[in-house]
Amino acid sequence: MPYADINGIRFNYSVSGKGDPVVLIAGFGSNIGFWRRATEILSPEFSVIAVDNRGIGLTEYGGPFTMDDMGDDVVALLGHLGHKSAHILGWSMGSHVAQNIAIRHPDAVRTLTLVSSYLTRPARTAYMFHSAMDAVDNGMSSEYLGHLMNGLGYSESFFRNRENMNKPPRAATFDGMTGLRDQFRAIDGHDTTDTAHLIKAPTLLVHGTDDIMVRHQETDALCRLIAGSKCIKLKGVGHLVPSDDYIPQVAQFIRDYA
Numbered sequence: 001m002p003y004a005d006i007n008g009i010r011f012n013y014s015v016s017g018k019g020d021p022v023v024l025i026a027g028f029g030s031n032i033g034f035w036r037r038a039t040e041i042l043s044p045e046f047s048v049i050a051v052d053n054r055g056i057g058l059t060e061y062g063g064p065f066t067m068d069d070m071g072d073d074v075v076a077l078l079g080h081l082g083h084k085s086a087h088i089l090g091w092s093m094g095s096h097v098a099q100n101i102a103i104r105h106p107d108a109v110r111t112l113t114l115v116s117s118y119l120t121r122p123a124r125t126a127y128m129f130h131s132a133m134d135a136v137d138n139g140m141s142s143e144y145l146g147h148l149m150n151g152l153g154y155s156e157s158f159f160r161n162r163e164n165m166n167k168p169p170r171a172a173t174f175d176g177m178t179g180l181r182d183q184f185r186a187i188d189g190h191d192t193t194d195t196a197h198l199i200k201a202p203t204l205l206v207h208g209t210d211d212i213m214v215r216h217q218e219t220d221a222l223c224r225l226i227a228g229s230k231c232i233k234l235k236g237v238g239h240l241v242p243s244d245d246y247i248p249q250v251a252q253f254i255r256d257y258a
Helices: 032-042 067-080 093-104 123-137 142-153 156-160 162-166 177-188 217-225 243-257
Strands: 003-006 009-016 021-025 047-051 086-091 109-115 203-208 230-234
Touching: 003 067, 009 032, 009 067, 021 032, 021 067, 021 093, 032 047, 032 243, 047 067, 067 093, 067 177, 086 093, 093 109, 093 177, 109 243, 123 142, 123 177, 203 217, 203 243, 217 230, 230 243
Parallel strands: 021 047, 021 086, 086 109, 109 203, 203 230
Antiparallel strands: 003 009, 009 047
16 A cells, blocks of 8 residues: 655555546544445546544554645645546545535535535434443453444345345454544534535435434435535435445546536
8 A cells, every 4th residue: 555644644545447526534443444345336437535534444643633634645645646636435434524525624625425424423323422432441442342233234125135244344454543542532522513505516415214323314404505405315325325226326427417
């Protein structure tokens, strides 16, 4: 994997394929491996850029950071790679980073795709995350945290499927607890209720109807504030949205504005 020195931190990233640049920004605690299948689908047509956020995966921590810092990191990486702008796709926390970029660096965004997103963190979700981080501080392993996140991330139909239950998902990987806590604080402070209307890039929103971590109605509120945005609801899908369920539609959305 290549590295780039950005804003004083050594970042791990990957580039696959050739064509218009598409940046993939992962969610809470997730590294670039999260985007393996999405990269397979997009890379025959686009230059797919994925990056480990600060303190996660193989990217250095570098000290406390905010959502603004994570947005600035992505824009700086684009500059490092010789791009003035790109198609930006973010999932969960990554969608908040993507919103941040679209609001604070509008010229860097050709199109915007927000998956499992919201304006401000729902109260139940905030309670759940605070409780989980308190449990980690009191000795809960990162592996157990990963299983907990899977339980909240996958849909009911996923767990009802006997084949999946015979082969339960691996625990989500949380490989940088210090960086994870800063991501948690950044998510806690995310609120674009008063600024989402500033997003001018063509925007696609994707949400699963069975998301119990963030109700799909949260995306409706976001969609109403972004002029001209389109919203796709995936029936029976949870917070963790399988790439095959939506990435082909993202590719077409990008083509429409290429």
